[in-house]
Amino acid sequence: xxxxxxxxxxxxxxQYLPSRTPRFPTLRRSRVQAFVVGALVVxxxxxxxxxxxxxxxRIPSGTPPVVIVTVVDEESYGQAYVKNVKENRREYxxxxxxxxxxxxxxxxxxxxxxxxxxxxxxxxxxxxxFPHTTYIWxxxxxxxxxxxELKVESHIMxxxxxxxxxxxxxxxxxxxxxxxxxxxxxxxxxxxxxxxDKDGLAQGSFIVRxxxxxxxxxxxxxxxxxxxxxxxxxxxxxxxHIVQWHPTILSKLVLIPQRTLNAYNPAYYDxxxxxxxxxxxxxxFAGCDTVGRDCxxxxxxxxxxxxxxxxxx
Amino acid sequence: MSLSRSPSPRPxxxxxxxxxxxxxxxxxxxxxxxxxxxxxxKGNSVTWESAKAKxxxxxxxxxxxxxxxxxxxxxxxxxxxxxxxxxxxxxKSYAEKEKLGRGRWxxxxxxxxxxxxxxxxxxxxxxxxxxLGVLALILMIILFYVTPLHYYWRRAKHIGGGKKHVIILAxxxxxxxxxxxxxxxxxxxxxxxxxxxxxANRWGYELEIVDMSxxxxxxxxxxxxxxxxxxxxxxxxxxxxxEWFWWMDLNTFIMEPSYSLQSHIFNNLAANTYRDINDYNPxxxxxxxxxTYLDADARSPVGDGKPESINLVVPQDCxxxxxxxxxxxxxxxxxxxxxxxxxxxxxxxxxxxxxxxxQDALEFLYINQPWIRPHTxxxxxxxxxxxxPGACSENGNDTRIHYNEHDRDFVVNMAxxxxxxxxxxxxxxxxxxxxxxxxxxxxxxxxxxxxPLWFKITGHKVRL
Numbered sequence: 101x102x103x104x105x106x107x108x109x110x111x112x113x114x115q116y117l118p119s120r121t122p123r124f125p126t127l128r129r130s131r132v133q134a135f136v137v138g139a140l141v142v143x144x145x146x147x148x149x150x151x152x153x154x155x156x157x158r159i160p161s162g163t164p165p166v167v168i169v170t171v172v173d174e175e176s177y178g179q180a181y182v183k184n185v186k187e188n189r190r191e192y193x194x195x196x197x198x199x200x201x202x203x204x205x206x207x208x209x210x211x212x213x214x215x216x217x218x219x220x221x222x223x224x225x226x227x228x229x230f231p232h233t234t235y236i237w238x239x240x241x242x243x244x245x246x247x248x249e250l251k252v253e254s255h256i257m258x259x260x261x262x263x264x265x266x267x268x269x270x271x272x273x274x275x276x277x278x279x280x281x282x283x284x285x286x287x288x289x290x291x292x293x294x295x296x297d298k299d300g301l302a303q304g305s306f307i308v309r310x311x312x313x314x315x316x317x318x319x320x321x322x323x324x325x326x327x328x329x330x331x332x333x334x335x336x337x338x339x340x341h342i343v344q345w346h347p348t349i350l351s352k353l354v355l356i357p358q359r360t361l362n363a364y365n366p367a368y369y370d371x372x373x374x375x376x377x378x379x380x381x382x383x384x385f386a387g388c389d390t391v392g393r394d395c396x397x398x399x400x401x402x403x404x405x406x407x408x409x410x411x412x413x
Numbered sequence: 414m415s416l417s418r419s420p421s422p423r424p425x426x427x428x429x430x431x432x433x434x435x436x437x438x439x440x441x442x443x444x445x446x447x448x449x450x451x452x453x454x455k456g457n458s459v460t461w462e463s464a465k466a467k468x469x470x471x472x473x474x475x476x477x478x479x480x481x482x483x484x485x486x487x488x489x490x491x492x493x494x495x496x497x498x499x500x501x502x503x504x505k506s507y508a509e510k511e512k513l514g515r516g517r518w519x520x521x522x523x524x525x526x527x528x529x530x531x532x533x534x535x536x537x538x539x540x541x542x543x544x545l546g547v548l549a550l551i552l553m554i555i556l557f558y559v560t561p562l563h564y565y566w567r568r569a570k571h572i573g574g575g576k577k578h579v580i581i582l583a584x585x586x587x588x589x590x591x592x593x594x595x596x597x598x599x600x601x602x603x604x605x606x607x608x609x610x611x612x613a614n615r616w617g618y619e620l621e622i623v624d625m626s627x628x629x630x631x632x633x634x635x636x637x638x639x640x641x642x643x644x645x646x647x648x649x650x651x652x653x654x655x656e657w658f659w660w661m662d663l664n665t666f667i668m669e670p671s672y673s674l675q676s677h678i679f680n681n682l683a684a685n686t687y688r689d690i691n692d693y694n695p696x697x698x699x700x701x702x703x704x705t706y707l708d709a710d711a712r713s714p715v716g717d718g719k720p721e722s723i724n725l726v727v728p729q730d731c732x733x734x735x736x737x738x739x740x741x742x743x744x745x746x747x748x749x750x751x752x753x754x755x756x757x758x759x760x761x762x763x764x765x766x767x768x769x770x771x772q773d774a775l776e777f778l779y780i781n782q783p784w785i786r787p788h789t790x791x792x793x794x795x796x797x798x799x800x801x802p803g804a805c806s807e808n809g810n811d812t813r814i815h816y817n818e819h820d821r822d823f824v825v826n827m828a829x830x831x832x833x834x835x836x837x838x839x840x841x842x843x844x845x846x847x848x849x850x851x852x853x854x855x856x857x858x859x860x861x862x863x864x865p866l867w868f869k870i871t872g873h874k875v876r877l
Contacts, residue, residue, distance in 0.1 A: 312784070
């Protein structure tokens with residue numbers, strides 16, 4: 101017996117093969133590594149730059165953070181009155197870097213519905229004209245800004261401030277409607293701030309955050325079926341209607357104390373809360389356009405007052 | 414076994430010590446003792462003498478023999494010659510035998526077996542590796558499709574994406590308090606549900622079958638047939654992973670289950686849909702919005718033009734939007750649309766006019782509320798909602814509307830078949846047509862090859 105011999109070498113040896121060469125000679129391993137590392141570094145730098153310069157929406161510099169919208173009616177109120185109103189807004193806006201927008205009632209096709217509806221397309225128009233602004237503040241023509249020191253952001257719309265102002269569990273239509281404002285809203289989710297007077301929602305002065313929600317809300321409010329429905333108080337009741345029926349609107353809405361945004365002239369308003377006192381942000385002559393009252397006359401004392409306050413310093 | 418005495422020979426022969434004599438003496442209890450040498454007289458014990466004689470080599474041959482002993486010894490040569498050879502054939506020298514065979518099996522040279530063997534041996538190693546790779550691939554494909562693996566693969570969120578699609582099938586429409594279902598209605602429901610279920614299982618989609626029977630809570634709220642909205646809202650909540658929701662009426666049939674929603678529509682949403690309603694505008698809606706105060710997106714005919722902004726995909730038939738088969742995407746926009754879709758003020762003013770209820774309401778919203786348009790897209794009707802010849806038939810057959818089997822349309826919607834047409838008949842026909850169009854290879858072989866041959870040979874038609 102013998103153990104197996106080591107196998108013989110083959111008698112036809114394989115032809116000489118060079119050592120394996122890479123298919124792409126320029127792509128040596130070291131170069132590939134350098135390339136990958138370089139790409140990673142460049143990517144990281146780009147990412148850093150983009151994150152520093154702020155992702156998401158790019159807001160051009162010089163964009164006013166707030167646009168004050170007032171629909172003016174020169175035909176019914178006269179040029180002097182309207183000029184005074186415009187000057188009041190402009191002076192205020194100038195102090196804080198805001199801007200103003202004064203369309204007139206005839207600018208929009210309302211399809212024969214009451215002119216108070218014009219505020220809705222006016223706000224939509226403001227979004228179009230100032231596509232990067234943060235807030236649209238609609239302030240009715242029959243009102244004055246009385247405190248030039250207050251900023252819209254710090255006085256109302258800042259997250260913490262808004263949460264402290266927020267009126268929770270408040271019936272939308274006082275005194276006892278079934279639908280109430282939400283008890284657990286967060287400041288950052290709020291798109292729409294307005295006040296309530298003794299009759300219900302007061303849409304003479306409201307602030308809406310520009311965005312997709314604002315477009316949706318304004319378009320819904322402006323639906324021709326609401327305009328043709330003969331709501332007793334036109335846009336006011338339409339607003340109360342959509343707020344109560346559509347949770348996507350109610351969940352973005354916050355009610356704030358009336359005097360923070362919408363104090364009424366005490367001479368004509370007898371509710372306990374909401375009467376204008378000195379230092380309040382805004383005074384409004386709500387209902388002065390009804391029969392038997394005169395807006396120009398009601399505005400006169402406040403017209404002098406706002407000038408003295410504004411030009412005191 | 415311990416030795417209690419010192420070993421010493423016994424007078425009769427053998428050893429006194431049992432330990433030494435144990436293999437030979439019957440002390441260990443062996444029944445078949447080892448055979449002693451031939452000279453031993455007793456056989457089962459080795460005597461002193463016999464051992465001595467053996468060691469002196471006097472006693473002839475040893476007891477075992479290697480020659481001519483036993484069957485195999487005698488027949489070895491014949492047996493081995495009849496066996497297959499394990500070394501080279503005749504004519505090979507010993508050395509060559511060593512080299513080639515090495516004791517392995519080899520076919521006789523010149524035979525087919527041998528040619529085959531040499532061929533196999535000559536195939537280079539890398540070819541073997543490639544062949545192995547191909548075989549492994551085939552095996553893996555078979556494993557993938559035979560096991561439920563492909564189902565989970567297609568469902569997975571980031572791979573197949575099946576979980577991102579929900580089919581909402583409205584069953585029992587108008588049933589309940591309004592009318593009882595007969596056998597035909599049951600058959601329609603059974604077929605339609607089975608069709609959707611098969612499709613959903615094939616691609617890993619979710620299927621939600623909703624009972625649309627008219628309910629009292631809608632009847633008293635004036636909300637009949639707005640349940641669609643509530644149903645979609647419930648599904649949004651029920652399937653938090655889902656992105657696209659496909660609403661289907663009961664009278665629909667998926668004709669081509671081999672189309673996935675991804676490949677058919679969503680992978681290229683921009684090309685498969687059109688944003689500008691002027692491309693096909695049966696309602697004559699003026700588009701884009703004429704109002705100048707609107708923003709650029711709302712006034713553009715195509716919104717922002719990006720497919721990501723599409724949240725609603727609706728087909729249009731001959732008379733406007735058709736909500737028998739449409740897609741809606743999870744988004745804040747969708748929440749808002751579903752919220753304002755039904756409104757009591759609109760309902761109160763329009764419910765006599767809006768005979769298609771939620772469909773007319775959507776058209777109204779599209780026409781009047783600018784925020785809707787930038788996120789709505791239309792899809793050519795035959796992509797997801799082909800009509801049978803009976804529907805929209807006023808102007809004859811329209812290639813934009815009606816089903817064409819040569820184009821292999823995806824879905825048939827037997828819209829309006831409950832108004833004077835035969836729903837079950839149409840459903841049955843389309844089911845059979847779908848089966849016919851989507852025959853497997855085996856069925857094609859049977860029906861296209863064997864059956865006609867059989868008919869030629871025997872003259873009898875046969876169903877295989």
